[in-house]
Amino acid sequence: MIFQSPILLSALICLPLVWWLLRATPPRARQQAFPPIAFLARLHPKETEAARSPPWLLLLRLLAISLLIVGFARPFIPGNREQVLTQGPVLLVLDDGMLSAVDWAERMATAQSIVDDAERTRSSLLVMGTAPQADEAAGPTAPAPQPAAAVRQMLNSRHPNPWPTDREQAAQHILHLPAIPFARIVYLADTVATKGDNAFAQALHARGAVQEIRFSAQANMALVPTPVTTDGVMARLIVQPFNQPRLLHVAARATDGGTLAVVPVPVAANATQADVKVNLPVAVRNRIDTLNVQGVASAATTVLLDENTRLRPVGLLSTGGADTPLIGSIFYLRRALAPLSDLHEGNLESLLSRPLSVLIAPDGTLAGAQSQKTVLEWIKNGGTLIRFAGPALAGSQHDADTPAPSDTTQNLLPIPLLDGARQLGGSMTWGTPQQLAPFDQTSPFRGLSIPGDVTVSRQVLASPSADLEQHVWARLADGTPLVTHAELGKGEVILFHVSSTADWSNLPLSGLFVAMLQRLTEHANGLSIPADNAMLAPAITLDGEGMAGPPPPTARGIPGNVFATTSVSPTHPPGLYGPTDGRRALNAASGIDSLQPAAPVGTITDSSGQQADKPLGRYCLLVALLLLLLDGLAVGLMRAGKLPVHRGAAPLLVLFAALCATPHPAHAQNSDTSVTNRVPAAALETRLGYIVSGHEDVDEASRQGLQGLSDFVNARTSAVMGHPDAVHPGTDDLSYYPLLYWPITADATTTPAMTAALNTFMAHGGILLIDTQGQDSSNSNADSGFTADAPGTSAALRRVTTGLLVPPLVVMTDHHLLAHTFYLLHDFPGRYAGQPIWVAKEGDAENDDVSPVIIGSADWAHAWAVDGTGNTPFAVIPGGSDQRLQAYRFGLNTVIYALTGSYKADQVHVPMLLKRLEDRP
Structure with a gap:
């Protein structure tokens, strides 16, 4: 344990004085004869008030004061116990280019721990980055070592740059550093090779021994735009090989931030790249403005699209x-x-x-x-x-x-x-x-x-x-x-x-x-194209974490005739350049074709040896406060005569232990959950269910969609819907659900047990809402009967419905009962409008002529979806908010239809029945 203010520990020498003060008592009272006192003298009280504080109370107070002194001395346990602290200037070099944004938080935490080490030894630090700085006049290095406090403040405001590192230039800056004998040189690497690595390593070794820190969870990747194609490939994901297969997701977003699609990108073990295929209708695809890898905030994993990337x-x-x-x-x-x-x-x-x-x-x-x-x-x-x-x-x-x-x-x-x-x-x-x-x-x-x-x-x-x-x-x-x-x-x-x-x-x-x-x-030129010699001024640029914003003051325009060969730099950050009707995108990762691992520069370590210090002062002060509270409680009880003076330590220690104990919350919940776990949640409240597809993005959209629909139903009807459930037909009990949403993917399959479970579900009054989620006019198939399915889902629909007891189907019109169970509807859009919906032919369905199956391709789940922040993350085509409201209304009608059946159909006969009653004699 180390103290940041050890001088305060000198106050511990005052403890004998505190002991003497606590033992001091007022002077003895003067005795005066008073006759009634003789009667009181014959009384023998069970307890007598002590003339001095009991020893256990003195020890309690001394311990509290000691903990206060120790707490204000700010003790801590150093995170790097194995590091031998050496006194002298420290050179901290870090890769701060666009690839470092992947683990920037861990990188900064490691840098701060190095600053803590320097502060303990009262050493100065010189920090430099390997990426070029926006202000070229100042250069990428500090002119001289600085105190640890100033470096800590500088690191707190530091961010990754949206351009690559330039270790060749960094080597030149290292050679021109002041002639200072550095006691320690630490390099925080991004492990990606560049052309200047050899010169950089030689420059560092010329200044002393180098400790290179690499991060165990580091996953360098870059998203590179590809030429316009019609097979759905819009970008290529370049990665350093993973030891095992990984599934990444790339989000396609519009200008307003709405998510148009989330594309799974499987990356095989030891693979160096993977294609990003966005299979969307042309009208939707042309609305994509950015592609970025979900969960990775970096300019290297963000692709901006311009007019040249659109399908004409x-x-x-x-x-x-x-x-x-x-x-x-x-x-x-x-x-x-x-x-x-x-x-x-x-x-x-x-x-x-x-x-x-x-x-x-x-x-x-x-x-x-x-x-x-x-x-x-x-x-x-x-x-x-x-x-x-x-x-x-x-x-x-x-x-x-x-x-x-x-x-x-x-x-x-x-x-x-x-x-x-x-x-x-x-x-x-x-x-x-x-x-x-x-x-x-x-x-x-x-x-x-x-x-x-x-x-x-x-x-x-x-x-x-x-x-x-x-x-x-x-x-x-x-x-x-x-x-x-x-x-x-x-x-x-x-x-x-x-x-x-x-x-x-x-x-x-x-x-x-x-x-x-x-x-x-x-x-073709496209809608608008500037002249070759026109200067394309920066309009929107990205920072190192891939966030769009106004151009920095150092950004400069690019001539149109050299735009295609321009690389990102401090004067040309990634972003959109040119006028509104002819903007061109300059992407950070455009020139990357591979991410080769870099050779070691020094002795390789990981960040585990640079853990943050664990402060103990706060805990000392907290325990001291608890002891003082116990002291006050003990004094009050002694004055009331409810606490023995000489035997009060034991109950107070028990009370103190009870206050410090932290009961495990699971024990308090066992009695409640043991009963609840035996009953499915869908049996306790009405819930909608969705059939798991095996695709994380599709299942998450289904969950968000049914949650948004349930909230809409709760707000506008007397129905009370709970959270939706993911179900596996053939394994889960489906009898609790009135409606199941089934998104069909191209690889969807069924088993005999699953088919039997769904047949039982429909036979007992459940409704199966099947959605082929998309529109693709080029995928028309006259045999399937559905001409607007997403790619590959027509065959999948025929495959999964084989064996289902589906009655004859017809295209639903606004005269169907489903069109007026709650709202009067004339169309039934989802994320896409104008798609046909198929329901059971009137008179051919069981269960009071309620259709057991509804089949469509409007992609309702994405239209209903509401994320954790209450926003609707997926755009609807082409009607916007009005179309989304219609989609919600259709969903509400479907829920009411599933809950109540054909009661609305019976209402149409009421006027005729009343008229017959009036005509009776």
């Missing part, structure tokens, strides 16, 4: 009969683009009335002069037009003279064309259909594999010109252009020299066609 909104011009199967002009385009982009179809006026990045015009859809003028202005503002040739374009008259491409673009053509079309193959020609030539390195199609069976039998030809090669992105084997382009203002015009149907080429039948359209939508 694409407009497809359509006319009557254009979608005719196999022969319609948009038939193949629709199937190629739907999975790749936010696709919209319609006429020109309706398409250009919304934000649009790409406009696709099949042959014959841009014939009018006014339409061409409107599209021309749209292209100049940044749009991309993709046109397809066909009989209409081939039959139009082109100028005989070869105009310049800049003039041709006024007619929405990238290059001049020859009249008519070139025929390859057929009975009237000598040629044969041509294959495609390999794509040039300057083409956006570079790297795509060209199938050998893709051929072109007819095309429109480009007029020869000197700069034709500059406008060609794809060509046939004989060198004739297949895809040409030309810039127009901020936008671009692209022409396929074949039709969008299979009449001129079998290209639309191939996977290459899909890949080419995907490359073109990714190549």
Whole structure:
């Protein structure tokens, strides 16, 4: 035990004086003869008042005073008992880059314990970080060692930086430190290798022996954005290998902070990376603004998304009969683009009335002069037009003279064309259909594999010109252009020299066609893009813990032409840069492809040898206070004659022990819980249940959703609902629950015991609410009957319902009893709107014609969900708060329907029954 103020212990020499003072008694009273006293003298009291304080009371008071003195001396047990405290300056070096935020609290606690060691030996400290500082003039180091008190205050206000460490620069600062013989050098490492590690280690060893502290729970990771894809991969999680598999979660959030999805990311043992797949509808996916690893507050695990990461909104011009199967002009385009982009179809006026990045015009859809003028202005503002040739374009008259491409673009053509079309193959020609030539390195199609069976039998030809090669992105084997382009203002015009149907080429039948359209939508400029030489000023930046805020004073703008190659730094912190309609994201972890373990710099230890000191002063003062209270209680009892003067120590010691004893709370609860544990909680109050899916994020959303619904029902009806329960059919007793919510995941399975339990549950009046939780129009399956399920859940729904005794189902309308059990509803949204709901056909259900099963895909749990702070963490699409209220109302109707059955249906007959009673004679 060590005292921080040992000088106060000198007061213990006053204890003999205290003893003498406590033993002192007033002078003896003067005796005076008084006759009645003779009667009192004959009385023999059982107890006599002591002339002096009893010894046990003196010891009690001395102990209390001693504890007061010791408590004010601030004793403590040092946390680092094995550390040999040496007197002299201490150099504390710590990695304070973005990767250190993972264990920043433990890192600071360890640093504070080192400061405590220095304070005990009255040593000064010099603290420096390895990450560049925002103020480059001051540098990353202190100019000279400082007292421990000043260093402690500085560490309390220190935070991790949102950029990487630069140990090469830190090595230069170490070499220029004052020539002080450091008694101790401690390095708090983040264990991630950098290019300057060797120079850093040499600089430290030149100043003395190094103790390197690594943290046992350290888990370095970084979230790296990936190029836009359509398979749901939006980021890549880079980690240092774990010894065992781990399941991490990445949250996708909107601008307002609402959680759009929580994605599980399994990381295998010894794996270095894992893909983050966010499978959401395009409309929802385009609303994602940030991705971050849950439970890890760091700029390295936060990804900001900008307009370049969105799936482009694409407009497809359509006319009557254009979608005719196999022969319609948009038939193949629709199937190629739907999975790749936010696709919209319609006429020109309706398409250009919304934000649009790409406009696709099949042959014959841009014939009018006014339409061409409107599209021309749209292209100049940044749009991309993709046109397809066909009989209409081939039959139009082109100028005989070869105009310049800049003039041709006024007619929405990238290059001049020859009249008519070139025929390859057929009975009237000598040629044969041509294959495609390999794509040039300057083409956006570079790297795509060209199938050998893709051929072109007819095309429109480009007029020869000197700069034709500059406008060609794809060509046939004989060198004739297949895809040409030309810039127009901020936008671009692209022409396929074949039709969008299979009449001129079998290209639309191939996977290459899909890949080419995907490359073109990714190549599109987007809604707005600044000029290359424009300065993109910082708008929103992240701190080291991944929190967004205003830019710091040291932040500077980035020219647009070098933005893609700019790394994060004090002058360019991670964040969003540029104007509101054209912001670009600079992410902290963009340049990271691996996290290699760093070589040791010094003698490796862990933070267990740097535990915080345990103060004892507070406990000494508390015991002293209890002893003084006992002293007062003893004096009062002695004056009342209820405590023997010479035998009072034993009961007081017993009382003191009773006050200090801390009974284990479990013993007091055993008598109550032993009875309650024998009765299920759902038997004591009405509760909703949800079937466990095995996915932590789905089950947590189900719990939060049913809790939010139960609170809504309690607030608006006389029903009293308890907390929802997680149930396992086939294991748990389902008879206590009126309604079970069953979220279907792609890997959902059942067992015979589970199926039998659910059949029994429905047969005895329970209702099963099955939710395929999502919408995905590309996952349509006519056989399933449900065309808006989340990916993979259509097959899972058929799989888990096999063996369930489900009556014939129909689509529910607003005339169904469920639409007016409490609220009068006309639609039944959840997180998504417009999804069909399937219920038992009227007259085919048992239990008073109450449907035992309700099937839908609106994802109600996420719409109902309420977190621990009372907020609704998941956004609803597209109606916002009004749609969420409708979802709650549908949920309330469903609960009342489950609790009361068809009582509302009986009420409709009341007027008729009353009329019959009135008509009776």
